Amino acid sequence: MKLTMIAAPEFDLTKTLDSGQVFHWEPLDAGYAGIIGERAVYVQQRGDSLLITPGMEAAVRRYFALDHPLREICGAFPTDSAMCAARDFCRGLRIIRQPEWECLASFITSSMKQVAHIRQMSRALRARFGEVRKLKGVQLFAFPIARRLADATEQELRMCALGYRARNLLATARRVASGEADMRSWRTLPDAELRARLCELPGVGAKVANCVMLFAYERLRAFPIDVWIERVLKEKYFPRARKLTAERLRRFCEEYFGEHGGYAQQYLFHHARKTTPRRRLTVKRPSRRKLSGGAARDTIRRAAVK
DNA sequence: ATACAGGCTCGCC
DNA sequence: GGCGAGCCTGTA
Numbered sequence: 411m412k413l414t415m416i417a418a419p420e421f422d423l424t425k426t427l428d429s430g431q432v433f434h435w436e437p438l439d440a441g442y443a444g445i446i447g448e449r450a451v452y453v454q455q456r457g458d459s460l461l462i463t464p465g466m467e468a469a470v471r472r473y474f475a476l477d478h479p480l481r482e483i484c485g486a487f488p489t490d491s492a493m494c495a496a497r498d499f500c501r502g503l504r505i506i507r508q509p510e511w512e513c514l515a516s517f518i519t520s521s522m523k524q525v526a527h528i529r530q531m532s533r534a535l536r537a538r539f540g541e542v543r544k545l546k547g548v549q550l551f552a553f554p555i556a557r558r559l560a561d562a563t564e565q566e567l568r569m570c571a572l573g574y575r576a577r578n579l580l581a582t583a584r585r586v587a588s589g590e591a592d593m594r595s596w597r598t599l600p601d602a603e604l605r606a607r608l609c610e611l612p613g614v615g616a617k618v619a620n621c622v623m624l625f626a627y628e629r630l631r632a633f634p635i636d637v638w639i640e641r642v643l644k645e646k647y648f649p650r651a652r653k654l655t656a657e658r659l660r661r662f663c664e665e666y667f668g669e670h671g672g673y674a675q676q677y678l679f680h681h682a683r684k685t686t687p688r689r690r691l692t693v694k695r696p697s698r699r700k701l702s703g704g705a706a707r708d709t710i711r712r713a714a715v716k
Numbered sequence: 717a718t719a720c721a722g723g724c725t726c727g728c729c
Numbered sequence: 730g731g732c733g734a735g736c737c738t739g740t741a
Contacts, residue, residue, distance in 0.1 A: 517722090518723095520722060520723080521721095521724065521736095522720085522721055522723055522724090522736085523722075523738085524721050524722075524740070527721080527738080530739075530740095568737085571737085571739070572738085573736075573737025573739095574737050575724095575736095576737090578724080612724090612725095613723085613724065614724080615723060615724050615725085617722075617723060618723075636723080637722060638722060683722085
């Protein structure tokens, strides 16, 4: 197939797709296959350009936010050592513009999951409920619209390995499909109100809401705080803090990282995730994790088996 | 094999 | 209004 070339300066496709903001792109040939809106697209980087499916030029530019003034954004970051290291490591990583529903649904499934598994759940949902598209001879599945999932049963969603997330995804899909939650109209809301609307949805708390604001609503101040970022922040910015409440941490991020906090967060996150040896994680985890949730149940299950 | 994941929600105090 | 426990399942 003939491909079209578009300019993409200050852009790193692989870093962007591998930074945990989007979960459906699959490697294909020397590039990636994915779906933007309803349409399948192939994207391959060649230096400062992208080779893409003809006819998708505008959609690709918009989706990958090639218009974001990356140099200015990075230039406005704080200049502490952690931030500088992340900035250098993540050169070319952009916060993309995802469809609202796909982004929301994906992050509802993300709770307590590693990126690899979120991708699997996305794949299962798409293969079971999504519309098929052909690209370069391979089949791609679009992320199912809310209506489609709203008409499914919790059982069917659980078959996509969602576990307890199935219930939340189904309930939220129903609200979105019915129009009770009109995600499109929320575009005009100020940050705080948008966050409040999102948090009313089942399975959506502050973390997921901030991810959706950042990756789908272009709210570049939104600063999702997950266990990785929490670890980085505590280590780099509060090395000796006794107890740091979530609220205090949130306020610090808002003031310190400011206008482009979301970019700063994504860079710190990606840098930490890609450079931290796995072995160190367990040692550095907050102690409560050792006691709660899965660990306790594992113990029970093991005891029951014996 | 077994610990533990990029949380949310409830019940408890 | 802060804290801990439970929830499902696959992966490292």
